Amino acid sequence: MSPVDPTGRITLEHGSGGALSRELTEELIYPLFEGAEYPELSDASEVRLDGRSYVTTDTYVVDPPVFPGGDIGTLAVFGTCNDLAVCGARPLYLTVGLVLEEGLPIQLLRRVLESLRDAAARAGVHVVTGDTKVVPAGKGGGIYINTAGIGRVTGEDRLSPRRMAPGDRLLVSAPVGAHGMAILAAREQLAVAGSLRSDCAFLYPLCRALCGLGADLRFMRDATRGGVAAVLNEAARGGERGIEIREQDVPVAGAVAAAADLLGLNPLEVANEGVLVAVVSSAAGPAALELLRVHELGVGAAEIGTVTAEHPGRVILETTVGGRRILDMPRGLLLPRIC
Amino acid sequence: MSPVDPTGRITLEHGSGGALSRELTEELIYPLFEGAEYPELSDASEVRLDGRSYVTTDTYVVDPPVFPGGDIGTLAVFGTCNDLAVCGARPLYLTVGLVLEEGLPIQLLRRVLESLRDAAARAGVHVVTGDTKVVPAGKGGGIYINTAGIGRVTGEDRLSPRRMAPGDRLLVSAPVGAHGMAILAAREQLAVAGSLRSDCAFLYPLCRALCGLGADLRFMRDATRGGVAAVLNEAARGGERGIEIREQDVPVAGAVAAAADLLGLNPLEVANEGVLVAVVSSAAGPAALELLRVHELGVGAAEIGTVTAEHPGRVILETTVGGRRILDMPRGLLLPRIC
Numbered sequence: 001m002s003p004v005d006p007t008g009r010i011t012l013e014h015g016s017g018g019a020l021s022r023e024l025t026e027e028l029i030y031p032l033f034e035g036a037e038y039p040e041l042s043d044a045s046e047v048r049l050d051g052r053s054y055v056t057t058d059t060y061v062v063d064p065p066v067f068p069g070g071d072i073g074t075l076a077v078f079g080t081c082n083d084l085a086v087c088g089a090r091p092l093y094l095t096v097g098l099v100l101e102e103g104l105p106i107q108l109l110r111r112v113l114e115s116l117r118d119a120a121a122r123a124g125v126h127v128v129t130g131d132t133k134v135v136p137a138g139k140g141g142g143i144y145i146n147t148a149g150i151g152r153v154t155g156e157d158r159l160s161p162r163r164m165a166p167g168d169r170l171l172v173s174a175p176v177g178a179h180g181m182a183i184l185a186a187r188e189q190l191a192v193a194g195s196l197r198s199d200c201a202f203l204y205p206l207c208r209a210l211c212g213l214g215a216d217l218r219f220m221r222d223a224t225r226g227g228v229a230a231v232l233n234e235a236a237r238g239g240e241r242g243i244e245i246r247e248q249d250v251p252v253a254g255a256v257a258a259a260a261d262l263l264g265l266n267p268l269e270v271a272n273e274g275v276l277v278a279v280v281s282s283a284a285g286p287a288a289l290e291l292l293r294v295h296e297l298g299v300g301a302a303e304i305g306t307v308t309a310e311h312p313g314r315v316i317l318e319t320t321v322g323g324r325r326i327l328d329m330p331r332g333l334l335l336p337r338i339c
Numbered sequence: 340m341s342p343v344d345p346t347g348r349i350t351l352e353h354g355s356g357g358a359l360s361r362e363l364t365e366e367l368i369y370p371l372f373e374g375a376e377y378p379e380l381s382d383a384s385e386v387r388l389d390g391r392s393y394v395t396t397d398t399y400v401v402d403p404p405v406f407p408g409g410d411i412g413t414l415a416v417f418g419t420c421n422d423l424a425v426c427g428a429r430p431l432y433l434t435v436g437l438v439l440e441e442g443l444p445i446q447l448l449r450r451v452l453e454s455l456r457d458a459a460a461r462a463g464v465h466v467v468t469g470d471t472k473v474v475p476a477g478k479g480g481g482i483y484i485n486t487a488g489i490g491r492v493t494g495e496d497r498l499s500p501r502r503m504a505p506g507d508r509l510l511v512s513a514p515v516g517a518h519g520m521a522i523l524a525a526r527e528q529l530a531v532a533g534s535l536r537s538d539c540a541f542l543y544p545l546c547r548a549l550c551g552l553g554a555d556l557r558f559m560r561d562a563t564r565g566g567v568a569a570v571l572n573e574a575a576r577g578g579e580r581g582i583e584i585r586e587q588d589v590p591v592a593g594a595v596a597a598a599a600d601l602l603g604l605n606p607l608e609v610a611n612e613g614v615l616v617a618v619v620s621s622a623a624g625p626a627a628l629e630l631l632r633v634h635e636l637g638v639g640a641a642e643i644g645t646v647t648a649e650h651p652g653r654v655i656l657e658t659t660v661g662g663r664r665i666l667d668m669p670r671g672l673l674l675p676r677i678c
Contacts, residue, residue, distance in 0.1 A: 017564020017610065017677075018669030022573075043422040043560075044395035046492070049388035056383035057434035057487055058470045061478075083382040095396035097485045099438070102675075131397045136675055139400075141478040146436045148396055148487030153385070221382075225356020234361075271356065330357030336441075336475055338356075 010104040015134025025132065028110060032117050033127050045128040047093050052153040054089040056080055059097075059146040063337035065112060067186045069179075069198030073115030075273060075339060076145040078202045079224065081123045085204035086220040086276060088159055088211050089151030091123055096130040096147055101140030112143060123202045125149070141337065155211045161239030161279075163218040168307040169285035170243065173206055173276045173298045174199060175251040176228050177267030181259045184335055192262070195255040201274030201297050209291040216284035222276050224339055226330050227269045231277045232315045233329045243315045245305035245327060268317075269330040271338045279307065349443040354473025364471065367449060371456050372466050384467040386432050391492040393428040395419055398436075398485040402676035404451060406525045408518075408537030409612075412454030414678060415484040417541045418563065418612060420462045424543035425559040425615060427498055427550050428490030430462055435469040435486055440479030451482060462541045464488070480676065494550045500578030500618075502557040507646040508624035509582065510617045512545055512631050513538060513639045514590040515567050516606030518613070520598045523674055531601070534594040540613030540636050548630040555623035561615050563678055565669050566608040570616045571654045572668045582654045584644035584666060607656075608669040610677045618646065 013020040058080050065072040081091035096116065100109065120127050178199040185193035203222060210217050219239070221231045228250075236243045245268075252260070252267045260267045274297060280288040285303060292298030317327040352359040397419050404411040420430040435455065439448065459466050517538040524532035542561060549556050558578070562570045567589075575582045584607075591599075591606045599606045613636060619627040624642060631637030656666040 012675045013671065015564075015675060016669065016671075017566075017569050018608070018671075019667070020670070021565070022668060043397075044393045044426045044428070044488075044490075046426075046497075047392050047394050048390075049392050051387075051389070053386050053388050054383045055386050055432060055434055055487075055489065056468055057436045057485070058382075059436040059438050059472050059485060061438060061472045061474050087383045087385075089383070093394060095394055095487045097396045097398040097436075097487075099398050099400060099483060129395055133398050133400045134675065135400050135480055135483075138477060139480040139676075141474055144438060144474075144483075146396070146398060146485035146487075148394075148434045148436075148485075149383075150394065150489070151383075158385075225354075226360070227356075230356050269357070328358070329361060330355065331359070332352065332355075332357075336351045336354060336473065337478075 006107055008106040010100045010102060010106065010134055012102050012134050012136060015132065029113065032113050047128055049150065054084050054087045054151050054153060056083040057146065057148040058083065059144060060339060061141055061144050061337045062183060062339050063141060064186055065143055067198055068182050068196060070200035071112055071115050072143060072145055073112040074119045074200055076147045077116055077119035077123055078200055079273060079339060080147040080149040081125060082203045082222040084149050084151035085207040086222050088155045088207065089153050091125045091149050091151040091204060093128045093150045094120060094125050094147050096127055096145065098132045099140055099144040100132065100134045101142050102134060102137040104142050109143065157215055159217065159219050161219050161235040164239040164241045164279050164307045166307055166309040167282040168218055168279050169282055169303050170305040171278045171280065171288055171292065171301060171303050172228060172251065173292050174274060174300045175253045176272055176275055177252060177256045177260060177270035179273040180270035180338055181256050183338055185259060192255060192259045196259060199272055199274035203274065203276050206276060206292060206295055206298050209295060210278055210288060213280060213284050213288060216281040218279040220276050220278045223272045225271050227271055228277060229268045229327050229330055236315050237313045240312045242308035242311040243305060244308055244318065245315060246318045248320045249302055249304045251300050251302045268327065273339065345446055347445040349439045349441060349445065349473055351441050351473050351475060354471065368452065371452050386467060388489065393423050393426045393490050393492065395422040396485065396487040397422065398483060399678060400480055400483050400676045401522060401678050402480060403525055404482055406537055407521050407535060409539040410451055410454050411482060411484055412451040413458045413539055414612060415486045416455055416458035416462055417539055418678060419486040419488040420464060421542045421561040423488050423490035424546040425561050427494045427546065428492050430464045430488050430490040430543060432467045432489045433459060433464050433486050435466055435484065437471045438479055438483040439471065439473045440481050441473060441476040443481055448482065496554055498556065498558050500558050500574040503578040503580045503618050503646045505646055505648040506621040507557055507618050508621055508642050509644040510619065510627055510631065510640060510642050511567060511590065512615045512637045513613060514592045515611055515614055516591060516595045516599060516609035518611050519609035519677055520595045522677055524598060531594060531598045535598060538611055538613035542613065542615050545615060545631060545634055545637050548634065549617055549627060552619060552623050552627060555620040557618040559615050559617045562611045564610050566610055567616055568607045568666050568669055571666065575654050576652045579651045581647035581650040582644060583647055583657065584654060585657050587659045588641055588643045590639050590641045607666065612678065
């Protein structure tokens with residue numbers, strides 16, 4: 001049987017480095033990435049990079065690997081590209097490291113790799129090299145994917161929470177919490193699952209637009225694990241400023257709010273894969289919001305709070321009922337394998 | 340309890356993206372890589388790259404994670420750096436992606452990260468960014484590590500099997516099969532385990548020396564999974580040349596030969612982590628061997644065969660008893676999780 005028989009499954013020998021490894025790579029993986037740069041079946045590939053570049057890496061272990069709105073292949077491209085984009089870097093190159101569990105259906109692998117290829121094309125990045133390992137049944141999670149990304153800086157400014165100043169405005173580019181709630185609902189087969197969809201998206205176009213603000217753009221971050229709450233806390237701490245958030249201004253889709261409410265979760269702590277948090281000068285706030293809202297991914301953008309000189313390192317939430325409380329780094333476990 | 344209590348274990352919450360993730364990163368990981376470039380706890384880091392660079396990635400899933408001669412941390416640095424080195428590139432930057440299994444002892448994690456740090460220092464590479472995921476017990480293998488590496492090309496020539504010509508000589512830099520046999524013996528607790536030790540090493544110094552041969556150096560490759568047999572087959576196929584190997588000239592350490600013989604394995608098919616195969620012009624053969632042998636890692640270097648115009652794409656082994664047979668890509672599974 002061919003190792004890429006559509007009814008087949010991954011075996012340990014596909015990871016041996018021998019004949020079956022080669023067949024898997026040549027018959028399934030390379031054809032999907034032809035035109036991409038895997039020269040001579042080489043372990044390393046040449047790239048051209050000049051000037052300031054950014055490098056990032058993430059491993060994706062999301063469960064289930066296929067979910068409403070995307071799959072682990074999409075996530076492995078967009079997630080890593082977004083980490084470059086929020087630094088003001090245009091994503092250029094990706095490496096892909098697969099950890100496959102013995103028994104994984106070849107059809108699922110193919111589907112995920114096709115998504116990965118399509119997402120890379122959408123993001124305009126080249127998959128330049130890769131690696132495939134197979135682990136015994138019971139030692140993996142079906143499929144794990146590591147991607148490392150390299151991008152070139154397009155602007156002059158180094159974005160950093162340290163550039164935040166009192167009065168600066170905090171924006172989110174889209175309603176929050178959709179990815180985490182979609183994964184949770186799909187995994188636990190909740191009744192609301194049909195109405196929830198991951199926000200998984202490529203954020204570079206939004207980031208590029210905001211970079212046009214020049215020095216008025218202080219800092220951007222995609223709000224993944226730990227949600228917006230984690231990003232705000234890291235920014236407050238890194239910039240040694242206070243942050244105040246108005247709960248009533250935080251956009252949350254109806255289905256997400258309902259599901260989160262049902263489960264006692266705070267949408268601000270739920271993971272996103274297509275939402276960025278941006279901090280801009282007070283003067284640039286309205287323009288920044290407009291730059292986001294003209295873009296398909298940013299139509300639901302909102303200003304949610306401000307940077308303060310008071311309580312440096314802390315995030316304060318003005319609740320919808322008029323109270324004030326600290327919004328801390330999330331504690332406790334929402335759920336594992338969210339991305 | 341602190342998440343980095345030395346008697347502690349990894350919990351799912353260490354991968355949550357929240358407070359415990361931050362504590363793990365700040366209290367255990369960052370202090371080990373201080374001086375390395377993890378600016379501002381950022382997901383992406385800036386690097387400077389000009390001209391021709393090479394990029395590579397590998398995920399390490401070796402079992403056991405600690406073995407005679409090294410551990411998964413050492414391997415994750417040297418293995419990836421070697422993939423750059425054999426392209427003639429000086430390794431410069433590494434990314435590190437950890438997949439930790441719930442229950443992993445913190446002490447083991449610390450040991451592995453210390454090895455990783457020490458290996459990076461030894462190789463002169465900077466760990467510039469990283470990512471940590473935690474998977475539930477039963478969904479991982481203790482610790483898996485992905486590293487992606489970026490290196491700068493130092494020479495003018497693009498090394499490739501396509502540059503091989505009839506009469507060219509094949510060299511190995513050290514006795515073969517030690518890594519695979521050491522892992523197998525450690526995992527299966529074979530009686531010979533005490534005498535076996537992984538050859539895990541940083542090969543750039545050897546590669547750099549050989550690059551001094553200029554156009555007389557055709558091609559280099561580190562012989563990892565699938566061993567020397569896999570490298571030779573890929574070279575023969577990629578270069579559309581024949582290769583003839585003299586079995587009696589292939590260096591194999593006594594303990595490795597004995598263990599392989601006992602288990603019915605061919606040392607040419609066993610994984611190495613510190614052995615490179617080089618193809619050089621006939622005229623440069625003696626000089627190449629001398630360049631290798633003056634180096635500590637290359638004292639056991641040997642010329643093992645030649646490139647031929649006959650039987651393109653095939654590797655022929657002249658056996659010690661005077662026969663000739665095809666040395667094919669390894670089939671069957673030596674053992675999973677070898678690197």
